[in-house]
């Protein structure tokens with residue numbers, strides 16, 4: 001048996017619905033149609049009345065989820081694309097994320113964002129918004145890179161008492177496969193050493209984990225041992241695991257698919273500089289998407305986001321510093 | 322849901338003298354508290370802004386007095402009267418304005434951004450229109466859990482009706498057939514912007530049919546008319562008649578906030594029927610109908626002023642907020658339960 005990243009997301013939702021009567025799913029086309037990507041395939045049939053099509057009203061979709069959470073429910077919202085969550089931005093960052101702090105009443109909602117580029121998707125169906133959500137207090141921002149994490153972290157997200165922005169990468173939906181669903185998982189907020197190495201640390205998350213692993217494989221043939229850290233969660237950020245890795249390797253390259261001004265990679269570099277400057281043998285480096293909207297043409301798009309070639313070039317450059 | 326052919330149960334009885342008098346006490350209390358807040362503001366005792374509900378007490382108090390325990394109310398900035406009538410205490414109001422750590426917002430949020438979600442009183446975020454869908458969510462969850470009978474009110478101003486969030490929320494309420502009552506206080510201005518620059522339909526109530534709401538327009542300066550209109554709308558919503566919109570015509574009898582003298586307001590509006598002071602109108606009604614004497618009204622007014630003074634005395638003994646004892650933690654999940662930061 002094999003299961004894809006997308007199927008793992010579906011299975012996690014099916015399990016959450018089966019095990020917890022407080023869970024329901026609300027989003028555009030998630031009902032009988034099963035969602036734009038089929039992440040809710042058959043769920044409306046299996047769980048009647050609990051997987052519901054919403055009007056094209058991202059703001060009101062998240063607002064409704066907040067109200068339902070106040071009433072003791074555990075809503076899962078599917079944004080059709082991460083890009084459209086900007087319409088719901090106010091409800092996420094000002095309503096959901098401030099509620100507990102302001103009132104002491106928790107707000108357990110999960111907002112799933114089909115994130116990241118796919119060839120031909122262009123400026124408005126490709127965005128990676130983890131950095132901007134992570135900037136706001138009061139949210140968890142999770143970025144699973146593996147089938148196992150997609151499953152277990154989504155279940156963990158539903159169990160959390162706080163709002164969670166769950167960034168799932170569309171590029172992984174169909175191609176990333178695992179033999180079976182996991183039976184245990186690392187806790188939320190804990191990063192993972194995806195590949196050990198001694199010469200350099202690449203900190204990655206989401207789809208770029210796989211680009212980083214490919215680069216590590218390639219550079220291993222040249223005698224360079226790269227340690228790859230999979231953040232799993234960008235907020236909270238596991239500084240300890242990152243700094244411990246840099247202590248072993250002396251070199252840091254942080255990579256991310258969101259834009260270069262600030263964001264997750266800048267935060268990683270800042271924390272390593274603040275807490276482990278003396279551990280570094282070379283200036284810390286980072287690589288992000290280019291500072292333009294995301295291009296439509298597959299060849300432009302492939303040059304816009306970090307991929308194995310550009311990451312390998314950055315890694316080789318870092319080795320020379 | 323009210324299927325065709327199923328007649329709705331009888332409308333509620335005409336507002337009684339008792340209901341009217343209780344609502345009137347709410348008008349007196351809200352006006353007394355607003356006046357006290359204004360003087361505290363002028364004395365520099367209130368941080369941030371102060372936004373009064375003067376002129377809007379009748380519509381607002383009618384909401385609070387007609388809602389029942391278990392119902393949901395998302396007030397906006399000029400709903401002091403409605404909040405008090407729904408159960409908020411004068412003490413809580415003062416604690417929030419004065420930043421007491423013992424108040425519901427504990428100095429973390431202030432002025433109109435206060436509430437007790439567990440008691441059905443939602444703490445508004447500033448972003449106008451954003452509370453509509455949150456009320457929807459509570460009603461939606463209740464329907465899902467099979468808990469019937471409760472309704473929710475979302476207050477809107479004429480300005481708030483122009484936001485995308487309010488359009489999304491109102492449409493959603495109709496699509497989900499929720500027992501939402503949207504109460505629009507059309508006070509002729511949004512800050513300095515007159516309604517002519519806010520919307521171009523003949524009346525905001527015309528939008529009700531477009532959303533799939535039942536709409537009612539009411540003289541917001543007439544307490545009896547407000548009790549009647551809201552009583553009917555609440556009744557229909559509670560009985561499964563679908564979402565309701567009540568638009569009250571009235572005038573903001575103050576600046577936008579106490580920092581604003583409202584010099585831009587057209588004084589001729591004060592001559593219009595909707596430009597009258599609802600408090601004076603209801604005092605006249607009480608005397609004419611012989612439901613109360615002028616002397617009784619004065620006694621009641623003084624009693625409410627006294628209640629405000631007593632609460633103020635209490636708040637002044639509250640401890641100050643202490644930044645060193647503040648948890649500075651935005652998540653409910655404790656730092657011990659998660660890795661990273």
Ligand SMILES: Cc1ncc(C[n+]2csc(CCOP(=O)(O)OP(=O)(O)O)c2C)c(N)n1
Pocket residue numbers: 398399447448449477478479480481482484506508510511512573577
């Ligand atoms: C989305 C949004 N934009 C701007 C503001 C700033 N603001 C606060 S109150 C107000 C006017 C609101 O007018 P209206 O809805 O008519 O209510 P009123 O003040 O007249 O009661 C404005 C512009 C806000 N709170 N929210």
Ligand SMILES: [Mg+2]
Pocket residue numbers: 478479480506507508509510511512
């Ligand atoms: Mg107004």
